[in-house]
Amino acid sequence: MASLQDQLLNAGLIDGKKAKKANKEKRKQANVDRRSKEVKIDEAKAAAEAARAAKIAKDKALNLQREEQAQQKAIAAQIKQLIQNHSKPKLDRDSKTEVEYNFTDGTTIKKMMVSSSVQRQIVNGILTITRLEGAYHLVPTMVADKIAQRDDSFIVITNTAPAQEQEAEDDPYKDYVIPDDLMW
Known part of the structure; x- marks a missing residue:
């Protein structure tokens, strides 16, 4: 199965220079990501x-x-x-x-x-x-x-x-x- 980039090239929607430039940018970004010590957080x-x-x-x-x-x-x-x-x-x-x-x-x-x-x-x-x-x-x-x-x-x-039972001392009815x- 061909990649999306290959399909776009075959359809004539992009030219070879743009495809090479996109690949180069992708490799540069991967290289920067790999060398940087900053951890990239995937949302x-x-x-x-x-x-x-x-x-x-x-x-x-x-x-x-x-x-x-x-x-x-x-x-x-x-x-x-x-x-x-x-x-x-x-x-x-x-x-x-x-x-x-x-x-x-x-x-x-x-x-x-x-x-x-x-x-x-x-x-x-x-x-x-x-x-x-x-x-x-x-x-x-x-x-x-x-x-x-x-x-x-x-x-x-x-x-x-x-x-x-304990009776209350102050109960007035305790005698009854x-x-x-x-x-x-």
Whole structure:
């Protein structure tokens, strides 16, 4: 295949003198470039390198985001497994012996039908109310602490044992005892 210069010569668009002059200028420039210690920067290579670096940074950010999502999904699966494995079963359900236990979930008041022994356990801080997929579950407080370490949004209510509560010294109502089984 002939070079562009040869094709132009054959077509008669340029003459031999102009072709020789162009070759001579090209060789001079190559010689100057080779002898000069100045590094010639190729803009196309620099732009390609910058684009490659930007793509690498974008890929790292996407990978980090995917890892965070995978980690959040794993934590949610661990919490789900903890709640399902340690949820107190609702055995011996007898509507005659069950009492309402009222609690707040955010800004709404909810109620749960539980036996009186389970109600005492909730009040004394032995059991904790958790929320999973729109349903409320009772789990031991030790398990609820593990859940809270991972994500405390699953914990609805955790009572502290009455012996652990500290009363404020300047509380004007400290002489009035509020019963634990108060129905409201």
